[in-house]
Amino acid sequence: MTAMTQNAEARPVLELVDITKRFPGVVALNKVSFDVRPGEVHALLGENGAGKSTLMKVLAGKHRPNGGKIILEDEERVFDTPKEAKRSGIVLIHQEQSLVPEMSVAENIFLGSTPRKWGNRVDWKRLHADSTEILERLKCDFSSRDLVSSLSIAKKQMVEIARALVFTPKIVVFDEPTASLTDHEKPVLYDVIRNLQAQGVGIVYISHRMDEIFQLSQRISVLRDGEYTGTVNTAETDEESVTQMMIGRSLELDHASKPSEFGGPMLEVRGLTVKGVCSDVSFTVRKGEIVGMYGLVGAGRSEVAETIFGLRHYTAGEIRLDGQVVDFRSTHDAVTSGIALVPEDRKDQGLVLGMNCRDNMTLAGLSTVSSFGFMKSRDERAVYDRYQQAMKIKSPSWRQRVGNLSGGNQQKIVIGKWLHTHPRLLILDEPTRGIDVGSKAEIHALIKELARSGYAVLVISSEMPEVLGVSNRIIAMYDGRVTAEFDADNVGEDQLVQAITGMTGSTPQAAGAVV
Known part of the structure; x- marks a missing residue:
């Protein structure tokens, strides 16, 4: 002042x-x-x-x-x-x-x-x-x-x-x-x-x-x-x-309500341990449910997601997908099994900045837009047009280099790319980092709509309002471990802060938590 x-x-x-x-x-x-x-x-x-x-x-x-x-x-x-x-x-x-x-x-x-x-x-x-x-x-x-x-x-x-x-x-x-x-x-x-x-x-x-x-x-x-x-x-x-x-308008931050009806478990993680990264991590994501994973940078959240996606190999524990034990040796195995990961760093891990919008959009599902090793331009364009309209991506044309788009539109391209693979489990790591409030509200609404249509969704975020606003349940992590699990509609901010800073002896079975 x-x-x-x-x-x-x-x-x-x-x-x-x-x-x-x-x-x-x-x-x-x-x-x-x-x-x-x-x-x-x-x-x-x-x-x-x-x-x-x-x-x-x-x-x-x-x-x-x-x-x-x-x-x-x-x-x-x-x-x-x-x-x-x-x-x-x-x-x-x-x-x-x-x-x-x-x-x-x-x-x-x-x-x-x-x-x-x-x-x-x-x-x-x-x-x-x-x-x-x-x-x-x-x-x-x-x-x-x-x-x-x-x-x-x-x-x-x-x-x-x-x-x-x-x-x-x-x-x-x-x-x-x-x-x-x-x-x-x-x-x-x-x-x-x-x-x-x-x-x-x-x-x-x-x-x-x-x-x-x-x-x-x-x-x-x-x-x-x-x-x-x-x-x-x-x-x-x-x-x-x-x-x-x-x-140019009043923003209704929660214009799409959370999903409330869930199916059986899509993802079950039991005792997952990666040496030097995380230890004895357990949680479940049901069909039609949004589970938020909340913690400070370095808590091991992204590393857990990468392990589920086949980027890291675990030394102990078990991962089940739709009831079946899986042990992915590569990301290709994870993708073909129905898992998609929207990474934390969209520029380095999610996009090829020198390529155009259409080619980025179809990058994760090339087999659906090719035949005998040749790309089918009409099918590629149809995929881009579908997600461009559904996600309100602002670009002069499909020919625009992704590197020239704004951060919010780049993120929508990454999400659209993975939705094109029709996954059963969608993992989003910091889905709205560096994105304006309008695009953020659109992505939150999209996440809720995907869950209502049957997707199992795991959202990793460092923003408390985000995990509280979109999640049905919240997994709190600290120092590579799950410290508590909460019903997102019945948890206080002070409880979350304690759980992610190691200030509490909470466990997933602690009072006030859900199992």
Whole structure:
């Protein structure tokens, strides 16, 4: 609030005026204006595909606008490359990580600005000393000498943030910065942002998490379909009003009720153990039921899903599918048996970004759209058209590269790809990560509709409102073990928090839990 009071009347350090950007077949931005004051956190919101990331890439020199102007400290500027923008004090922390996996953390932090000594040789001692100082400021628990490829997604995100601190920035753009961070790492990021504010740095904050927006920002600007909708003071608005600005309507978050009728067990996991990952995990998912698996990052949730899907081999326990014991040696075995896994990382694990929408949509079920080794284009197009219409995927055509779609539309492609295999068990790992509220509500409604049509659904999520909103039952995990099992309609948030943080001695048979 202090930064807002001090800078409410200050001249903007940055102004984007009537920015227009066109791509083949689509106008991504149409005369969008936006400004940032020194020491301000200005949130930029909109549905996936609204133009937020495109606007910031124009600012950062990644895209050349077709119209409009960029004014930095009262001077009109043109950035032909990201390097020019960075040298002028504009730093973009990407939603999609842009690190070099084969290089060390220190080399990534100072990429493009490596300290040198006599003879233009790399000053390795200074490189690692400066990197270590930045990592300590961010309270990171890994070394500057570690290879980036050895880090988790959350730790890689912290390296991205560390890169911004190398420079003396005037504007820092955070694009979904907490999408991969743990609850422990988020407060560290918030402290970094407040320190930048205190130095007079302007912050652009892009996020779909409303709690963060209202906690950090002083103003909120909204884009819809590539056009500017308006700007409001954060203290003078609420989540419902901002949501209506984003999607043009009032959002009914739970317009599809949970399924209530279940069949027999589709998935039965008994005593599942994977060395170093999980131990004695047991739970059941019935036909027509949605079971939520809730826990902190690193609790073993994704690893359990990968084991069920044949990506990992277990050392003890048993998995039954529709009453039959299964022991998949490969993911192909799991798919042919009727299991589908929508992975946590859609870009690296769920899509081929260089391929078009149609080819991605049919990738998991090629045998249904081919004959004697030849693809049948008409059948491929029919599959794409079916799921494009059913899931309201926004794309100029099936020929569009998936890498050019928004995060929400990419996620819908991944889900559609797996629905095309007609699975009996659908596992969704963080199904709405990095997705706007409108797309999130659509995916939640889809999950409930799939369950009502007979699918057994396992939803893994780090978001408490999500597991409470879509699940019939909730499995809580901590440190590779199931700590409790709850009826989602009769559990308190405090019980869930205790169960996923090891603060309770709850077991699946504990009081208040269900079996």
